[in-house]
């Protein structure tokens with residue numbers, strides 16, 4: 274049995290970011306079931322930062338972490354993880370033409386402007402405007418270098434002597450006295466603190482510890498690329514009907530997604546051909562190029578709590594900490610969420626700069642889903 278100070282379950286962006294930011298004097302181990310740390314959601318994202326996406330909690334977390342993403346200290350990364358992209362919203366005749374503005378205005382990045390068709394033609398000549406009534410533009414939507422960010426946290430974790438163990442599944446957790454005994458497929462650990470960063474399997478891991486589930490709902494999202502000669506760069510496009518988005522990618526191709534949110538069991542999820550076909554049908558009227566052949570297709574899980582806000586905080590059992598439910602913004606919010614988690618684990622409070630950014634501690638508290646247990650903090 275190996276004795277450590279913290280066991281982090283899950284090596285995706287949530288797990289490695291919190292492990293990297295814990296004080297270096299702690300003995301921290303990250304255990305990941307797969308042979309690759311980015312096999313699940315972290316490796317399957319669309320790799321963008323959209324200000325305001327996900328609501329107020331995610332806006333605050335994204336804002337707090339923006340410095341790390343855009344202007345990291347040189348030891349963490351020599352380069353920014355963000356690059357300009359922009360987002361065009363094509364408002365279709367008869368649809369509500371204004372994008373939601375409330376969450377956007379919460380974010381210090383969230384400008385939304387109306388643009389004329391001449392501007393659209395210049396920025397994105399591949400867009401077909403025939404069925405479009407008006408267009409809005411969010412200039413501050415950025416590309417997000419996901420692999421680079423994840424690797425920067427892995428390097429930082431290694432500098433801090435964090436042990437990252439792959440092909441190691443947590444199969445049982447038992448509380449004995451003041452510590453958890455964590456049984457994995459390869460080794461046993463004894464630790465006072467377990468951080469549950471198991472993504473779609475967060476409730477499964479909690480169940481193995483006898484901790485109440487929070488009711489995580491993994492939702493499948495599909496993405497695929499289609500060769501589109503002449504489409505190199507420029508803003509991405511979304512329909513006001515929310516039935517697809519299209520993002521220019523390197524190699525003269527568009528990344529397309531139906532923006533599906535099909536609830537599924539936690540699993541190594543695959544795309545369904547029907548979702549791909551229906552996306553092509555929805556997107557084709559907005560794209561001049563013929564969307565003919567699919568180059569690669571995949572699906573991943575976006576994992577939501579019942580109220581759509583993440584769970585960052587202690588469970589009802591001593592030493593069991595939640596960092597799950599990041600929905601569709603888990604990459605862009607990761608730096609802010611990791612620092613928030615470290616503040617709660619080490620100091621017992623949400624850091625001051627998170628509060629200043631408007632983060633409501635009650636909105637991330639896992640105990641809000643434990644109405645019967647602690648007197649209904651959900652209502653509070």
Ligand SMILES: Cc1cc2nc3c(=O)[nH]c(=O)nc-3n(C[C@H](O)[C@H](O)[C@H](O)COP(=O)(O)OP(=O)(O)OC[C@H]3O[C@@H](n4cnc5c(N)ncnc54)[C@H](O)[C@@H]3O)c2cc1C
Pocket residue numbers: 282283284285286287288304305306307310311312313314315316317318319320321322417441442443444470471472473474478494495496572573574575576597599600601602603604605606
């Ligand atoms: C198609 C798609 C597009 C997206 N686009 C964006 C985007 O543009 N921008 C953005 O910010 N976010 C985006 N997201 C969301 C983002 O990808 C996720 O919120 C984020 O990756 C969640 O990270 P995670 O570390 O919690 O989960 P994961 O990366 O899934 O990591 C959890 C890990 O825990 C491991 N694990 C589970 N159980 C155990 C166990 N018992 N023992 C050991 N290990 C275990 C799993 O193997 C897994 O590797 C997108 C998601 C999808 C699916």
